[in-house]
Amino acid sequence: MARRALALGIASAALVTQPALAQDRSTAEELEELIPDSALDNPEDWAAQGTDGPQPAEPEAFSEIEADTPIDDIPGMDLAWPEDLEFEPLQDLEPNEDIEFVDLLPDNPRLAFDEAETFDLSDSLVLAFPQKEPPFLESADFVERFEALSTIEELEDDGEENPAQVAARAKADQELLETLLRVYGYYDGQVIRTLASPEPGEDNADTSPRVRFDVIPGDRYRYGAIDLGQLPTAPDADTLRAAFEIQPGDFLQSDTIVQERFDLDRKLGETGYPFAEIDEPELLIDHEREEGDLTMPVRPNGKYVFGEVVSNDPDFLSSRHLASIARFDPGDVYQRSLDLDLRRAVTATGLVSTVSVTPREVQAPQGDEPGVVAMDVELERAKVRTIAGAIGYGSEEGIRVQASWEHRNFFPPEGSLRVRGIVGTQEQLAGVTFRRNNLGGRDKVLTLDAYASTIDNAAYDANTVALTGTYERLSTLLFQKPLSWAVGAEILATDERNRIVDGMPRPRQTYFVGSIFGRATIDTSDSLLDPTRGYRLTGFLAPETSRTQGQQYYYLRNQADASYYQSIGDRYVVAARARVATIQGADLVGVAPSRRLYAGGGGSVRGYAYRSIGPKNEFDEPIGGRSLVEFSLEARIGTGFLDGAVSVVPFVDAGSVSTSATPDFGEIKIGAGIGVRYTTGFGPIRLDVGVPLNPGPDDSPVAVYVGLGQAF
Structure with missing residues (x-):
């Protein structure tokens, strides 16, 4: 029933x-x-x-x-069984040698593929690639990216791995691997996760749980159709399309889309499209074709050239002045980098608290003719008055107290007035400085400085009144220039003598000095404060005249500096410096002691006091010379300590000063030591400890120097 x-x-x-x-x-x-x-x-x-x-x-x-x-x-079954029903006998299957099977280890419950390429990332983590055809050429980069993101790796770094935690994180890592496969264009890939847990017992109680991922990428997908919206309608369509280096048929990699989108956006901004728009990319995967169709709508919105610069506060920083510091002229093709550069330049004046630069259409494009954009500069004034002071002590200069007051826009635009004073063991000074930034162009500075000072150091005692004017093109941290220069003039009156020794004064002389000078620097280094490659060459010339004790002297002061920097690997930099200077055309007595040549100190020969190297008189006082030669060599070695911020710098310096205009190397002073550098966002902080290798009777056994930036 x-x-x-x-x-x-x-x-x-x-x-x-x-x-x-x-x-x-x-x-x-x-x-x-x-x-x-x-x-x-x-x-x-x-x-x-x-x-x-x-x-x-x-x-x-x-x-x-x-x-x-x-x-x-069978009870209840009244259905007749068919008598003529026959089945064919089962046939034995022949083994297929082309099929590979995974073996399950009897003593360790995990899968293992024969001949797989394996990467032992840690004691707890193994990554394997059993696929041979097609080869997974991206495996090395794939492993590096996975290792940086793996949660199992983080767990081992914490030292807290146990079977339960490893098993939980293994699932997250498997999802990560599957995501990475899709990033590289492997949409049919597989990841096999196996976990080996230690059995309790004395023999393997210390064995860590171990996870193995076998990654089988499969076939890599390619790009199919690529739709970039209105980009083909732009005047520079071919150039712009070349910036987006993805073509149909290329292997698919999703993070490449992000990079190429950035490159296209930058190209648009650098070739005259200030209002261009790019929508987020969309990728449609077709598993049957093994392709992905990319859609990324682009709207160029017209090509433009620069127009005028417009300031919202012309009484403070005029439109004309802002246009003079811009690195573009009206009619130049718009470039986003020059737009940003103008904003940085206005910020660098130190006169504004906030600033924005916005392109504004003043003339629309007409046919093949580009439109025109004005650059609207919106700024807010910052406080322009500053009072500063410092108190310090140095083994070279004793106690030193200095203070200053400055108005950075006393003579608009960018005309500053600074009053400063110094009171110290060796120096007293009062001065006033006028400085006009960005005069006649970007980073061109006019400086007028008047001061009266008294200096009493190991080399000389000078009471000086001076007026100096300089016009220069500066190399700055914002824009390091391959060529910088300065020209100027100086007049001064100085009453000088050597220091008083044992109560006996040295004869004093009054010098009236007039000088014009010029300086030029060629710089190919990669940083002003912390160079790691390249070189610098600096030349200085200063024709001078000096009148003292009824006699007129004419001479030429000149100096050449060269430095070279070479990186060796990621952690080592070798740096070398040489300096040669001479005073030609006058005897030593015709040159004021304060203007002669000396060596020694943190920027010269470390291990010796400031200006202590050179010819000496019968009282063992440095008298200066008319020629100088210096050489320095140091190795800057990264330690990896504090995330690589600390480096160790062994160094050796040498220098010689002669009374003749040609170096005679009658005495060469050598110093050596070791320094420490701590890298900050604005440059390295330097601490050097040097010892004199051939000291004189008055030289200290050790000298310490602290500063900002490298020694050279």
Whole structure:
């Protein structure tokens, strides 16, 4: 009866799904009991009768059947078994040698692929690449990126790995690997994760849980159609399209899209499109074609040239002045980098608290003619008055107290006035300085300085009144220039003598000095404060005249400096410096002691006091010379300490000063030592400790120097 009930169910289903078939009047007897002929004649009346009529008998349950009972004798089964049913015998399958199977290690429940390329990233993590064809050429870069992001790697760094934690993080790492595969264009890749956990016991109690990922990239997808919106309509369409270096058929890599989008945006900004827009890219993957169609709408919005610069505060910084410090002229093709450069230049004046530069359309493009944009500069004034002071002590100069007051826009625009004073053990000074920044062009500075000073050091004692004027083109941290220069003039009166020794004064002389000078520097180094490669060459010439004790002297002061920097690997920099200087045309007595040549100190020969190297008189006082030669060599070695901010610098310096105009190397002083550099955002802080290798009787056994930037 149970078999019949099953048959009923099937019949009922057939009735529902095939309503067009009529009930057969010769239905089996069991079915007649359920659906009589009257139900076919009038189904609605029959359905309204409900279930009060006779019900079918309960089906009999199958009794237990022995396994060897013939199929014809099964109780309740009245279906005849077909006698002519035959099955073909099963055929033995031949082994396919091209199919590779993974082996399950009996003593370690993990998968292992034979001949897989493996990377042991740590004691807890193994990455394997079993796929041979096509080869996974990006495996090295893939492993490096995964290692940087792996949560299992972070867990091991914390020293807290255990089986439960490793298992939890293994799932996250598997998702990371699958994401990385898609980044590289492998959308059908597989990652098999296996975990080996140590069994408790003394033999392997210290064994760490170990995770292995077998990465099977599969085939790499390629770019299909590439839609860049309105880019083909731009005047420079071919040039702009070349900046987006993705072509149909290239291998797909999603992070390359981000980089190429940036490159295209930069190209648009640098070739005259200030209002260009680029929408977010969309990548549609077609698994059947194994391709991705890229859509990234681009709207160039017209090409433009620069117009005028407009200041919102012309009484403070005029439009004309801002235009003079811009690195573009009206009519030049718009470049976003020059736009940003103008903003940085206005910030560098130190006169504003905030500044923005915005291109504004003043003339729309017409046909092939570009439009014109004005550059609107919105700025807010900063406080322009500064009071500064410092108190310090140095082994070379003793106690020193200095203070200054400055108004940075006393003579608009960018005309500063500074009053300064120094009181110290060896120096006293009062001076006033006028400085006009960006005069006649960017980074061109006019400086007028008047001062009166008294200096009493180991070399000379000088009371001086001077006036100096300089016009120069500076190399700055904002814009390091391959060529910088300065020209100027100086007049001074100075009353000088050597220091008083044992209460005995040295003869004094008054000098009236006039000088014009020029300086030029060629700089190919990569940094002003911390160069690692390149060279610098500086030349200085100063024709001077000096009148003292009724005699007039004419001479030429000149100096040449050269430095070279060479990186060796990522951690080492070798730096060398040489200096040669001479005073030609006058005897030593015709040159004021304060203007002679000396060596020694932190920027010269370390290990010796400031200006202590050179010819000496009978009182063992430096008298200066007319020629100088210096040489320095140091190695800057990165330590990796404090994230690489600290480096160690062994050095050796040498110098010689002669009374003749030609160096005679009668005495060469050598100093050596070691320094430490701490790199900051504005340059390295320098600490050098030097010792004199051939000291004189008055030289200290050790000298310490502190400064900002490298020694040279």
